[in-house]
Amino acid sequence: MDLLIAFSALSGFLLVGTVLRARLKFLQSLFLPASVIGGFVGLLLGPVILGNYAIIPIPENWITIYALLPGILIVPVVASVPFGVKFKSRLEKKREQAQVNAGSEKKKNSNASRNILIMFAILVIISQGHNVIGIALNYIFDKTGVISDIYPTFGTEVGAGFAGGHGTAGVVGSLLQSMNQPYWNIAQGVTVTTATVGLIGGILIGIVMINIAARKGYTKFLSGPGSFPQDMKQGYQSDVEKQQTFGKETTLGSSIDTLTFHLALILGGSGIAYGLLMLVKKFNVPIIASVPIWAYAIIVMYVIWWIMCQLNLSWIVDGPTTSKISSLFTDYAVVAAIVSMPVKAVLTYIVPITIMMIVVGAFTIFAAYWLCKKFYGDFWFERSVAVLGTNFGVFITGIMLLKMVDPEFKSPALTDYSVGYSINSILAFVMFPLTFGVLVDQGVGAGLALVTGVVLAAIILLLVVSKANVKSVKQLNKESEAL
Template sequence: MPQGLMLSDLAIAGALLVVAKLLRVHITLLQKIYIPSAVLAGLMGLAFGPAGFDVLPWTDTFTANAGLLTAALFSALGLATDVPSPKTVAQRAGSLWAFNQIASVSQWLFAAMLGWLVTSLFWPEINAGLGVTMSAGFMGGHGTSAVVGDIFGSLGWEDAFSISLTFATVGIFLSIGIGMLILQVALKLGWIKSFTSFNNMDDYERKGLVKPSEQQPVMKDTMSSLSVDAFAIHAALVVIVTAFSYVSADYLSSFHDKVQIPTFVTGFLGGMLIRIIAQQTKASKYLCDGAFNHASGMSTDYLIVFGISSIKITVLANYLAPMIVLALGGVLFTLWLVLWVAPRILGENWFEKGIFSWGWLTGTVAMGIALLRIVDPNMRSKVLDDYAIAYVPGSITDIFIISLMPFAMYHGMQWQALGVGLTYIALVLFIWRFVFNRTSKTATQ
């Protein structure tokens, strides 16, 4: 079990978030670059923390908070996740599922192989798993970066934590910056007729606020306060599953000294198990997904603050050149996925799905949503609905990749990882071409 979140650390992170949000609301430049408040708060924590001016009174163990929040994030996600039927996936989101699988697996493989190549040829003193930190940061965001960093740390490469979190932070800026350039090119090529520019947004959208008339309740009040506050039960479930993630991960990892089960895996699966039990016992009628979704969102924001604040600048100086090479390679490869592969798989509304995919392949799902809202403000393309359906079966693959890829690259199993990854991509293409397409046509008829 890790040490719990210290109140002082939580207070500092909270204060940084409040200040960052106020800056985001009142400084136009920050609005134009669409920087999330949590990222801005993390950058301030980095600047005024041990790596910078060292004026923030963080505790000595504040860097461990990111790992605990990652477990809470995936536990809350599991509690809010339904498993769609294969028929629903095939009819509604088969092409998006296929593209997501091909894009995510190929990005992991490309990054891992590129990292292996450049370290072998030019920087043999650097760990061969360097490329994995890039894909973890780009595709997975700060949550996955913390997981991969922790796995590498348990194997003896502690620098990976700072490197992967740096890639995640850089990916946020690349996601929006290059994403806006993609929108400009798409407009000139006729892929889209128009998009909502910053100047056309209302004041609330620019500042990242919800108009008072459009604000919605955070959760349903499913229990009588005479008995217990509904939020207390939802929070209790998140905490219980998070604790379970550590206990079960430690237990499963005890069977072999070379097997290390990440807590995010057991947290996500534990949350899904609780959800299935609640559905079977009809208790799900008294649970609110909105509460779990906000719990995962809150965990993500605080995770970003702690994660960025704990980056070691001195470590990055030793890896700067190979990190630049990896970032450039990752951007070019992801552009190829979005602009060449996407139109050949996604079919109708391919660009809307593609620009959303660019967002989460380089930054986070939130960045993908931000770009999607610019080109499809009324959400007529139903991209988010399809993504929600495709997410669960796709997330199972992500769990395996995130858990096993660092081990494979660290222990010199590059060719085995490449062979398994390419075989899986071929299988996905077969399913998409001969199963999903046929099912979709039958449903249409």
Template sequence: MTINTLLVDFACASILILIGMFLRSKITLFQRSFIPASLLAGFLGLLLGPEFLNVLPFSGEIGSYAGVITIFVFAAIGINGFKFSRRNMKQDLNRMGAYAVYKVLIITLQLSVPIAFSILVISRIVPEINYGFGLLIASGFYGGHGTAAAVGDTFENLGWENATDLAMTAATAGILVGIFGGLIFIKWATKKGYTHYVKDFSEISSDFRTGLINKDKRVSMGTETVSPVAIDPLVFHVALLVVPAGLGYLLNSYISETWGLEFPTFTVAFIIALLMYLLLGRGEKGVYKYVDSKVVDRLGSAATDYLVFFGVASIQLPVVAQYWLPLTLLVLSGIVVVVGALVLIGPGMTYESWFERSIFVYGYSTGVFAVGLTLLRIVDPKNKSKTLTDTAIVGPLNTPIELFAWSAGPFMLLLGQHWTFVGIFTIASVACFVVARMFKWWYWKIPLDQRPPVPLDDDEK
């Protein structure tokens, strides 16, 4: 990839995003579905890109952009700081604790239920299917295309020739389930009154429907905190985000090469950005008084639009016709897990802003972070539910689970230890429920339409 191909890729993306905005502002169907312009643009990119019509000059690197942009998004969250209000500290800790258990439970269920279903049911219907087949759902749905490729390659090294194609197909199915299923559930939740930051289409303003704000309702994107004579204010804020994003990548690469540990790069960048926030200081003598959080938010939001576009436009749709039956059954088992996690476990383990936080986890656990982010932006455009902030903080808890599953899973499943593998994650799933009940992170008795939003911080009121 050269700087010129990068320029062309983002130029094509920008053209399609503008077209997506035009379609959103004019077509009622898209407005009623709350579909963001970036998502519409992503589908246009998929249609016009190399996977279908191939009329746009995209490079072969568009599939790698989403992961990099995600780092930038979380750097924006970190640089704006993280704080507990003393009044709500206990509430904050309970919220994050319950959310952490919920996220762990999602992956342990995907690593137990579909695999057990594959062993007990699918392998009897299609005897040539091996016991590793069920792992394709977790690697594709929760892990996404990158993890699916890695797990498929491990399986192929163990002698399963078609594993990578099947894993990539499962990952693609997960993305489609996340996008279209998520939109269906958002429509359901708005009608039921479960959403706090976006209401039913018939009750919202034309500004929100079309995405075009009338002159009398427009607000400033931010203020100049440094003099353009010294440095452009936008460059100042961009630099504050690029530094932790780049350092996060370098530090994570060093950790991986030195100790063989794999952490989410966006979490490392978030921690570095948070440290910068603490070092900059918020007092009168601190540098942070020159940081405009509204500008930072806008930069993070702008990156998110491009993240959504590239995440969708780079979808690959491998067709593995000879495995359509077992693959369909496996995907259905995965759908049962993620839907059950959304409509049953989500409200059970989430009290405040339960739907906003649960729909993000639903999207996040069906293959691409961009899908979860897209769904969250529809129902919580300003991250008032603190879902992204909490995700960055509790994200590392899933890393040991993923490392074990993706590295040891193929060996255990193909070499006769399949029930041991299933048993480990079944016990972990049960443990999540026990922890939730022990700490009283179980809220099923409270009606869904009576759940409050996440409390605002004092400076957000």
């Protein structure tokens, strides 16, 4: 009953956040999600900030539940990710092979692939560059005595919050908790803090850069920040005719409701992941036993989804429906993480956190602007704001900024950005537990070496791909002249 009422309170905070977003203009201009707004309402008016004078008297055991929820709910969120990947069956591969065209079509696909690889390399350089900066500053703070009780993974929260958003706070907490690190709740709270600053800062900085670029003539289709429709700012669609459908009903209610089926598929895969982890721990398998549960979940679901695709059962899963389920869990995870944020513990690190966010923010602005301008020709600014948005906030922030400069998505920026982001997300899932594991077991020096190596590899990839792209363009120009 406590769990049910605790969730009811979280639901109340979400509804309050929804109303405030719909009514307050400054919240609309910041595009803050209702989960973030409602979470801060619960934090500021609850016992974490006000103590015995709390306006909203949240019981202490609820705060404990809320602190644990992000690490639990992130499991089904991650488990839903594989359903967005297209695994082709043998029959589909044969059909596509028969339809492949030679000549110019291959060159076109080759150029598109190069642009995607360039985007992937840039995203890796910036996102992993966050960790390089954060871990390096961790080392400096420790050696100079700026922080007396610094923990091994301090500094990774800036990259996790900026490039991962509020939902990543649950991943950080779950991962450190699985490693039996006592500071997991503090790290989770610090990640919430950096995610909030990054989300707000990314939108504001992005709008300023767009206005400057428009005056300098860098944009191709600019219609300005005011082009956003009012319903997008308010967070709801009152016009019934414009309201979009939830998703496709792939099953019939006489057997099982579609939403129930998709939820059962995601939670069933999560259950198999838990069972697999328990089995590994029972036999005390080295290294693998310390892998966090969400990593097992994504591997299990990739296998399940691949098998379903090979059996030509992909039709029974609707992508938008699984996405909505993932969003549902994420909203509750975010509001729970913010309401339970250990403010006092986070404030003890406020000076180094602020320094880190300033340095990482400056690096993100410069890298997004310079790398896209250097390695792209047309539509370089459109690509740069998408990169800026996702490395300050989340994927949707990049989409929002891109929509400001390319309202109808006529440029190839959206394709490059979305595909490059997807590939980078796969790398991030691998790097996340690996980086934390190295930092905890081997120390800051080894962790810094790891992330620096990944950034250097991405730089090499960027140089190789861009050089090949230049040669391809020159070859096409020669062929045009010959014709």
